[in-house]
Amino acid sequence: MDNDGTRSSIAYPGNNRDSDWTIEEVTDFNQDQVPDILWRNTNENKNELWLMNSGGTRSSIAYPGKNPDSNWAIEVVTDFNQDQIPDILWRNSGSGKNQIWLMDNDGTRSSIAYPGNNRDSDWTIEEVTDFNQDQVPDILWRNTNENKNELWLMNSGGTRSSIAYPGKNPDSNWAIEVVTDFNQDQVPDILWRNSTEGKNWIWLMDNDGTRSSIAYPGNNRDSDWTIEEVTDFNKDQVPDILWRNTNENKNELWLMNSGGTRSSIAYPGKNPDSNWAIEEVTDFNQDQIPDILWRNSTEGKNAIWLMDNDGTRDSIAYPGNSHSNWEVITDDFNLV
Numbered sequence: 395m396d397n398d399g400t401r402s403s404i405a406y407p408g409n410n411r412d413s414d415w416t417i418e419e420v421t422d423f424n425q426d427q428v429p430d431i432l433w434r435n436t437n438e439n440k441n442e443l444w445l446m447n448s449g450g451t452r453s454s455i456a457y458p459g460k461n462p463d464s465n466w467a468i469e470v471v472t473d474f475n476q477d478q479i480p481d482i483l484w485r486n487s488g489s490g491k492n493q494i495w496l497m498d499n500d501g502t503r504s505s506i507a508y509p510g511n512n513r514d515s516d517w518t519i520e521e522v523t524d525f526n527q528d529q530v531p532d533i534l535w536r537n538t539n540e541n542k543n544e545l546w547l548m549n550s551g552g553t554r555s556s557i558a559y560p561g562k563n564p565d566s567n568w569a570i571e572v573v574t575d576f577n578q579d580q581v582p583d584i585l586w587r588n589s590t591e592g593k594n595w596i597w598l599m600d601n602d603g604t605r606s607s608i609a610y611p612g613n614n615r616d617s618d619w620t621i622e623e624v625t626d627f628n629k630d631q632v633p634d635i636l637w638r639n640t641n642e643n644k645n646e647l648w649l650m651n652s653g654g655t656r657s658s659i660a661y662p663g664k665n666p667d668s669n670w671a672i673e674e675v676t677d678f679n680q681d682q683i684p685d686i687l688w689r690n691s692t693e694g695k696n697a698i699w700l701m702d703n704d705g706t707r708d709s710i711a712y713p714g715n716s717h718s719n720w721e722v723i724t725d726d727f728n729l730v
């Protein structure tokens with residue numbers, strides 16, 4: 395892409411991976427600053443890591459290790475042992491087992507760590523991020539059947555240090571929408587939503603994995619509304635909340651105060667009809683303000699809303715169309 399939201403050229407990273415293959419992650423595995431592509435084939439229990447050249451072409455293929463069977467899923471890819479190389483958290487929700495593949499920087503597996511087992515299929519991993527400011531990602535679990543949650547505080551190296559209890563779980567009408575720092579204390583907070591009742595809560599967290607307090611960002615957005623993105627749209631370092639109502643073709647941007655309350659509502663622009671979906675929110679034109687990539691998969695059309703820093707739309711760019719069988723993955727593939 396060019397930095398005005400239009401397409402500069404098309405690169406071809408390599409073909410011939412049929413529908414048995416899925417892209418699990420796009421991130422830099424070999425420390426050359428270029429994002430690489432992790433593929434998995436659950437039918438044949440294979441995986442491949444495409445190490446990429448800057449410019450969008452494939453340099454080579456690495457094999458991260460024998461694939462677990464199809465009961466296993468990749469939950470998250472992040473650096474668990476502070477060597478700057480992303481590692482792979484696998485989970486078998488049938489048996490409740492978990493594994494972390496600690497990776498070398500050539501795309502192969504260095505070793506396997508066991509963060510702890512025995513969380514059956516009632517449990518899901520909601521988020522993996524550092525909750526206690528030791529730079530090691532921690533694992534937030536939720537059990538909607540029993541309304542429990544747990545936060546596994548991790549050692550560097552992929553093993554569990556201790557379990558914290560972030561607070562009594564809301565009932566199963568509530569879902570965790572996003573985990574991000576709403577009050578600028580560097581500790582991630584938890585945005586909950588009850589779409590049935592239209593209620594929203596932010597759990598402001600302490601850095602020991604427990605809840606400090608609850609903030610109320612505003613209610614009354616019923617189940618027609620969904621949260622599309624939470625990121626800072628107006629450059630005050632506080633994450634804002636982008637809502638969409640596909641029934642009425644409306645959208646709203648809640649500009650937030652630090653502390654989890656709403657400051658004001660901005661209207662980013664008239665909503666495209668329900669054939670359009672928001673594919674990605676990222677800064678396409680390098681003004682540090684996130685922009686919105688819309689896609690109409692029926693017609694194969696794409697549009698980028700280039701945004702101003704007050705939550706309104708500045709202009710629309712057209713990156714080019716693509717067939718409706720295609721899906722979008724954005725990343726900066728031509729760094730350097």
Ligand SMILES: [Ca+2]
Nearest residue numbers: 473474475479
């Ligand atoms: Ca690592």
Ligand SMILES: [Ca+2]
Nearest residue numbers: 524525526530
């Ligand atoms: Ca941590």
Ligand SMILES: [Ca+2]
Nearest residue numbers: 575576577581
């Ligand atoms: Ca916080």
Ligand SMILES: [Ca+2]
Nearest residue numbers: 626627628632
């Ligand atoms: Ca903001």
